Amino acid sequence: MEKIVLPEIKDLHLIDVYLRNGGFTAVKKAFSQSTDDIIDQVKKSGLRGRGGAAFSAGLKWSFMPKTTDKPKYLCINGDECEPGSFKDRQIFEFNPHQLIEGILITSYAIGAKVAYVYIRGEYHKWIRLFENALADAYAHGFVGEKMKETFATDFFCDIYVHKGAGAYICGEESALMNSIEGKRGYPRVKPPFPAQNGLWGNPTTINNIETITNVPPIINKGWEWFSKIGEPKHPGTILFGVSGHVNKPGVYELPSGTLLTDIIYSYAGGVPGNKKILCVIPGGSSMPPLRGDQLDGVKMDAESLRTVGSAIGTGGIIVMDEDTDLVKVLARIAKFYHHESCGQCTPCREGTGWLQKILERILDGNGSLSDIDLLIAVASNIEGNTICALGEAAAWPVKFMVQRFRDYFEKRVSNEMNIPVANKVHSMRNTAIPLADIKN
Amino acid sequence: MEFTFTQQNLEKIDQILKKYPTKKAALMPLLWLAQEQNGFISGEVMKSVASIIEVSLEEVLGVVTFYTMYHQHQMGKYHFQVCTNVSCLLRGGYDIWNHVRSKLEIENGQVTSDKKFSLEEVECMGSCGSAPMMAVNRDYYENLSLDQVDQIIESFK
Numbered sequence: 001m002e003k004i005v006l007p008e009i010k011d012l013h014l015i016d017v018y019l020r021n022g023g024f025t026a027v028k029k030a031f032s033q034s035t036d037d038i039i040d041q042v043k044k045s046g047l048r049g050r051g052g053a054a055f056s057a058g059l060k061w062s063f064m065p066k067t068t069d070k071p072k073y074l075c076i077n078g079d080e081c082e083p084g085s086f087k088d089r090q091i092f093e094f095n096p097h098q099l100i101e102g103i104l105i106t107s108y109a110i111g112a113k114v115a116y117v118y119i120r121g122e123y124h125k126w127i128r129l130f131e132n133a134l135a136d137a138y139a140h141g142f143v144g145e146k147m148k149e150t151f152a153t154d155f156f157c158d159i160y161v162h163k164g165a166g167a168y169i170c171g172e173e174s175a176l177m178n179s180i181e182g183k184r185g186y187p188r189v190k191p192p193f194p195a196q197n198g199l200w201g202n203p204t205t206i207n208n209i210e211t212i213t214n215v216p217p218i219i220n221k222g223w224e225w226f227s228k229i230g231e232p233k234h235p236g237t238i239l240f241g242v243s244g245h246v247n248k249p250g251v252y253e254l255p256s257g258t259l260l261t262d263i264i265y266s267y268a269g270g271v272p273g274n275k276k277i278l279c280v281i282p283g284g285s286s287m288p289p290l291r292g293d294q295l296d297g298v299k300m301d302a303e304s305l306r307t308v309g310s311a312i313g314t315g316g317i318i319v320m321d322e323d324t325d326l327v328k329v330l331a332r333i334a335k336f337y338h339h340e341s342c343g344q345c346t347p348c349r350e351g352t353g354w355l356q357k358i359l360e361r362i363l364d365g366n367g368s369l370s371d372i373d374l375l376i377a378v379a380s381n382i383e384g385n386t387i388c389a390l391g392e393a394a395a396w397p398v399k400f401m402v403q404r405f406r407d408y409f410e411k412r413v414s415n416e417m418n419i420p421v422a423n424k425v426h427s428m429r430n431t432a433i434p435l436a437d438i439k440n
Numbered sequence: 441m442e443f444t445f446t447q448q449n450l451e452k453i454d455q456i457l458k459k460y461p462t463k464k465a466a467l468m469p470l471l472w473l474a475q476e477q478n479g480f481i482s483g484e485v486m487k488s489v490a491s492i493i494e495v496s497l498e499e500v501l502g503v504v505t506f507y508t509m510y511h512q513h514q515m516g517k518y519h520f521q522v523c524t525n526v527s528c529l530l531r532g533g534y535d536i537w538n539h540v541r542s543k544l545e546i547e548n549g550q551v552t553s554d555k556k557f558s559l560e561e562v563e564c565m566g567s568c569g570s571a572p573m574m575a576v577n578r579d580y581y582e583n584l585s586l587d588q589v590d591q592i593i594e595s596f597k
Contacts, residue, residue: 071461080566081563081564081566082564083525083526083527083563083564083568084526084527084564084568085564085566085568086566086567086568086569088566089566120566121472121507121509122509122562122565122566122575123566124578125578125579125580158459160459162468162469163468163469163472164468164507164509165468165471165472165507165508165509165510166507166508166509167506167507167508168563179468180460180465181462181464181465182460182462182464182465182466182467182468182493182495182503183464183467183499183502183503184502184503184506185506185507200461200462241568241569242569243527243530243568243569243571244526244527244530244531244568245530245531249568249569249570249571250569251569281526285525285526285564316568318526318527318530318568320530324530328529329526329529329530332524332525332526332529333526336525336526336563336564339563340563342506
């Protein structure tokens with residue numbers, strides 16, 4: 001099966017290996033075409049954003065004004081803070097040059113002279129890995145002013161890394177821009193949208209790391225090729241991060257539309273102890289959870305998941321077996337969103353705290369039947385009433401988990417259920433490479 | 441205690457300022473640099489950063505308090521960050537958390553009296569596929585067992 005984003009080529013993170021495997025040929029090809037052509041090809045390829053909203057990448061680029069005196073900017077979102085999501089770090093580690101090449105093509109297409117790559121602060125190691133790759137690309141004359149000579153073109157672009165400092169909300173595109181500007185990561189009211197009024201009031205496009213890494217192969221192999229992979233309405237491969245109760249957790253690059261059950265049982269090795277699945281969150285912790293008996297035939301792409309009442313999000317699949325304490329899981333998710341709410345909007349700032357409090361009350365055995373409807377009521381009052389989507393991100397898991405597992409929650413508050421035992425540590429393998437072992 | 445950037449860091453600051461069209465945008469990178477040099481962000485650090493990028497002290501404070509990774513107090517020489525978010529929780533993250541707490545004999549946000557260890561319960565660090573995990577300073581330790589935690593703590597003693 002073809003892998004587009006993370007091809008299995010040894011040492012591909014090294015620029016020489018990347019060049020031997022056709023690296024930086026797509027950007028050369030792109031420079032021989034018009035920017036409209038590039039945008040058109042990406043639009044036709046059907047490439048959709050991999051950061052959560054699954055919006056057409058080409059369409060997003062086309063919103064950038066063609067004639068303006070203002071500088072234009074590109075932001076690449078590698079904030080990757082969504083629980084259950086751990087795909088972007090694989091790109092920084094294993095295929096950074098394809099990302100760099102994608103940034104160059106995108107910058108050319110939208111006319112940006114500067115691209116900021118926003119990487120979460122906790123990723124010290126992956127920031128260093130990416131910065132090393134970037135330094136190599138600069139040294140080879142693929143980035144910066146030297147590009148003009150290397151590619152015999154008028155266009156050039158600089159790429160800078162901006163390091164986050166531990167705020168989930170900075171993965172929201174307007175908060176990310178505020179963070180780059182040196183402000184608190186507060187999301188902005190939209191409209192105006194970033195393409196009109198982004199970084200420092202200038203036209204800006206924000207794309208996810210994985211989205212941009214898909215661009216060079218689309219330019220090289222053509223949009224027709226890409227549009228035929230996976231589900232027609234959401235084509236290409238997706239990096240699925242499988243975590244929780246599976247035998248082989250990890251990131252699997254598979255065509256969109258792959259069956260969720262295939263991912264869990266064939267690729268991720270099934271559930272330890274052959275236990276039944278109680279619940280799966282298919283797209284990172286903010287997406288509506290699915291019941292274990294809802295999984296048959298569920299395809300992993302934006303449209304298919306919408307029809308079963310969930311969403312693709314970042315493709316982070318969290319699997320929970322039949323012995324999972326769902327109240328504990330949901331209380332932990334609620335605590336996370338309470339902690340990460342930026343505090344601008346009252347419904348989110350207060351509501352996320354209330355959700356946490358009610359769920360912890362149930363967890364402590366002090367819940368009542370009325371708490372169940374109260375949870376749904378509070379969640380519904382957050383959803384849609386906030387500046388950014390963190391409101392939905394906090395409300396959806398609570399609302400849908402409670403609705404879809406109402407029987408579970410009713411039994412729990414009535415104390416008719418044996419509280420499941422906490423999951424014990426089960427270790428798989430040791431993978432950590434110390435930061436000190438990576439050249440600086 | 442007064443704070444001034446080292447000569448080497450002042451040179452880095454010149455490079456950082458070139459990346460952005462406004463001085464203010466250099467605030468986060470400068471705070472990172474200051475924290476690396478000083479260990480934490482003190483009032484003096486904030487004053488120094490504010491004067492370099494020409495913003496008010498209040499603006500700097502606003503940013504420092506918003507982002508969890510800027511520390512306003514000295515952390516331990518070994519700063520333990522244990523993830524207990526969903527994917528880690530499902531694979532025993534709380535066992536790791538409780539184990540580290542009892543081994544270091546400190547609670548969330550505390551530093552041991554010899555300033556050697558500090559502890560923080562953190563949100564998802566992007567190691568869901570290799571859970572449970574913790575980070576010590578800037579290094580990730582993944583697929584942890586309780587024995588490994590013991591070994592790691594022992595190696596720092």
